[in-house]
Amino acid sequence: MKEWASFLPACLFFPCWLLIGTREDIFAVAISNYYPMMVAMIIGSMIAGSTPLGGGIVAFPVSVTILDMSSTEGRDFSLMIQSFGMTAASYLIFYKKSHLIAAHADLLCVFVFFSIIGLVIGMGPVSDNLSSYVVDIIYTTVVTCLVIIFIYEDFLHSKALPKRDRESLLHLESNDDSNMAGMTEDQEENATSSKGESSLDLARNDDSNMAGVTEEQEGDATSSKGESSLDLVARNGDSNMAGVTEEQEGSSLKEKIVHYVLQPLFAIIGGILSSQIGSGSDIAFYFFGSVVNATSAHKISGNELTAVSVIVMATVSVFGSILRITTQSDQAMAVDLSVYLCLFATSPIVTLGAPVGSLFLKPSFERILKLLFYTLGFLQFIIFGVLKIGDDIIAWIIISCSILFVLLIIVTHYLISFRCRGEKENVPRTRRPSLLGATI
Numbered sequence: 001m002k003e004w005a006s007f008l009p010a011c012l013f014f015p016c017w018l019l020i021g022t023r024e025d026i027f028a029v030a031i032s033n034y035y036p037m038m039v040a041m042i043i044g045s046m047i048a049g050s051t052p053l054g055g056g057i058v059a060f061p062v063s064v065t066i067l068d069m070s071s072t073e074g075r076d077f078s079l080m081i082q083s084f085g086m087t088a089a090s091y092l093i094f095y096k097k098s099h100l101i102a103a104h105a106d107l108l109c110v111f112v113f114f115s116i117i118g119l120v121i122g123m124g125p126v127s128d129n130l131s132s133y134v135v136d137i138i139y140t141t142v143v144t145c146l147v148i149i150f151i152y153e154d155f156l157h158s159k160a161l162p163k164r165d166r167e168s169l170l171h172l173e174s175n176d177d178s179n180m181a182g183m184t185e186d187q188e189e190n191a192t193s194s195k196g197e198s199s200l201d202l203a204r205n206d207d208s209n210m211a212g213v214t215e216e217q218e219g220d221a222t223s224s225k226g227e228s229s230l231d232l233v234a235r236n237g238d239s240n241m242a243g244v245t246e247e248q249e250g251s252s253l254k255e256k257i258v259h260y261v262l263q264p265l266f267a268i269i270g271g272i273l274s275s276q277i278g279s280g281s282d283i284a285f286y287f288f289g290s291v292v293n294a295t296s297a298h299k300i301s302g303n304e305l306t307a308v309s310v311i312v313m314a315t316v317s318v319f320g321s322i323l324r325i326t327t328q329s330d331q332a333m334a335v336d337l338s339v340y341l342c343l344f345a346t347s348p349i350v351t352l353g354a355p356v357g358s359l360f361l362k363p364s365f366e367r368i369l370k371l372l373f374y375t376l377g378f379l380q381f382i383i384f385g386v387l388k389i390g391d392d393i394i395a396w397i398i399i400s401c402s403i404l405f406v407l408l409i410i411v412t413h414y415l416i417s418f419r420c421r422g423e424k425e426n427v428p429r430t431r432r433p434s435l436l437g438a439t440i
Contacts, residue, residue, distance in 0.1 A: 006096050006359075009088040010351040017348050030345040033338075036066050038346050041081070045350035048082065049089035049357025050365075051373045052286035052309040053143075053279075053380070060278055061380070065387045069338065071133070071277075076339045078278025079320040084343075085350030086314035092355040093307050100307035100361060104300065107263075108308050111288070112315045114264045115281045118271020119316055123323050133388070135276040140384045141399050145406045146287055147377030152410045153290075154370065254295040263288060274316050282313035302370055303361045310358065 004011075021027045031038070037059070044058030059081055063074040093100060101108060266288040273280025289305040292298075327333050360369060389395045 006092050007088075007352065007355055008095075009091050010348070010355070013084075013088075013351050014348060017344070021344065026341060026344060030341045034067065034342040034345040037062055037342055038349055040066075041085075041346045041349050042353060045085045045353025046357035047372070047376065048085045048313075048350070049092075049310065049354035050306065050360045050369055051357075051376065052282045052306050053373060053376050061383045061387060063342065065383075067338075067342065069336075069342075071136070073336050073339050075276060075278040076324050076335050077342055079274065079317050079324065080335075080339065080343050081346055081350055082278070082313060082317035083321045084347045085354035086310055086317055088351045089354035089358045090311045090314040092358045093310060093361070097307060097358065097361055100304045101311065104304065104308050107292075108311060110263060111267045111285055111308075112312055114267030115271040115274070115284075115312060115316050116319055118268035118273075118281075119275050119320055119323070120271075121268065122272035122275025123320070135273065136384060136388060137395055137399065139273050139277055139280060140381055141402050143283055143377050144381040144399075145402060146283070147374050148403070148406055149410070150290070150370075151374055152414075156410075156414065258291055258295050262291060266291075270312075271316060274313075274320060278317075278320075279313070281316040282309040285309045285312045301363075302366050303363065306369065307358075307361055 021030075040058050040062045044062075047053060047058065059078040060074045063069040063077050064071060069077065266284045267281070270281035270284025273284070286305050286309050289300050289308070293300055324335050327335070385396075385399075389399075
């Protein structure tokens with residue numbers, strides 16, 4: 001029953017899809033004209049459910065290049081098809097992998113809120129003044145630069161760490177892998193919630209210890225506990241305050257800046273990108289999550305970042321589709337019939353494929369999914385460069401300068417880390433700088 005219920009959206013959608021196709025008699029015209037997109041979205045839908053790039057990385061280039069749609073039509077299709085696939089994947093995450101998002105509900109809600117604001121801005125005031133071609137260049141360049149930074153953080157930065165840090169990191173990773181080894185899928189999902197359950201057990205033990213105590217004894221116990229607590233506060237209060245270093249205060253300030261400034265900024269930018277090219281909020285959240293990891297003691301795993309990014313993009317795509325479908329006053333801006341036919345042909349594929357992709361959001365697949373994310377990041381850059389930029393020299397100069405600037409920062413950071421390596425070998429507790437802006 002549980003396996004069947006994981007694909008409930010697809011089971012509910014297929015009868016509706018069959019009814020629409022029969023009633024409108026569009027099976028033949030939709031499938032015969034848009035079968036290339038159907039084939040492409042088999043892969044695209046699984047990418048949407050398992051990586052932070054979403055199915056738009058496949059939908060947009062295929063629609064514009066192979067199907068000869070305009071950039072606006074490609075944007076509309078990318079947004080609308082994700083409202084099917086990402087929503088189905090989100091359902092599976094809520095139903096079967098809720099442990100991936102349980103600790104990040106507040107972060108998810110705030111990011112979605114500001115993403116929708118960005119979406120409205122992008123489809124309102126910005127839509128008439130911003131070229132979709134410029135947005136394409138910005139998005140492609142940013143994603144490529146982020147992929148380069150993530151690759152450096154994952155594969156090269158660790159080589160510049162002091163020996164003690166490297167051994168500690170390898171020890172933690174080996175413990176994570178060994179702890180997950182041999183677990184069933186349900187055990188993997190329940191592993192992250194075991195700490196919460198143990199806390200509840202402790203609370204229940206406290207209650208059981210108080211059982212059988214008379215009211216007078218309970219009052220005396222509470223009073224003595226309060227007195228001892230006050231004594232501890234009086235004795236240790238000053239020493240605790242003395243332990244607050246300037247570094248800790250600076251870290252707290254960084255966290256406030258990240259959550260109150262960068263989070264709305266990243267979300268709004270992601271919403272604007274989604275309004276122009278049909279994708280962007282997912283990668284915006286993934287990058288923001290990486291910034292959180294660099295500035296906070298509470299880390300978010302790669303699978304958790306991906307799971308939340310899927311839900312963010314699902315919500316944005318639903319609202320974006322509503323805004324596009326209801327555009328009727330100006331027929332030139334209305335959604336073209338070709339978009340609806342392409343959507344009809346591919347929607348049953350993505351409602352099944354995206355949840356299948358989400359099933360791979362497990363610790364054992366995290367490394368593979370990261371490699372897939374990096375590969376797709378470079379692939380979208382190559383496709384866009386060949387098919388859209390072409391011989392635009394100015395665009396290539398801008399993109400090249402941006403990538404070279406990022407590479408310069410990476411090389412500088414690596415050399416500084418490597419130079420400090422010898423000094424840090426002799427420090428009892430080492431801390432390493434992160435490229436994203438904090439010490440780890």
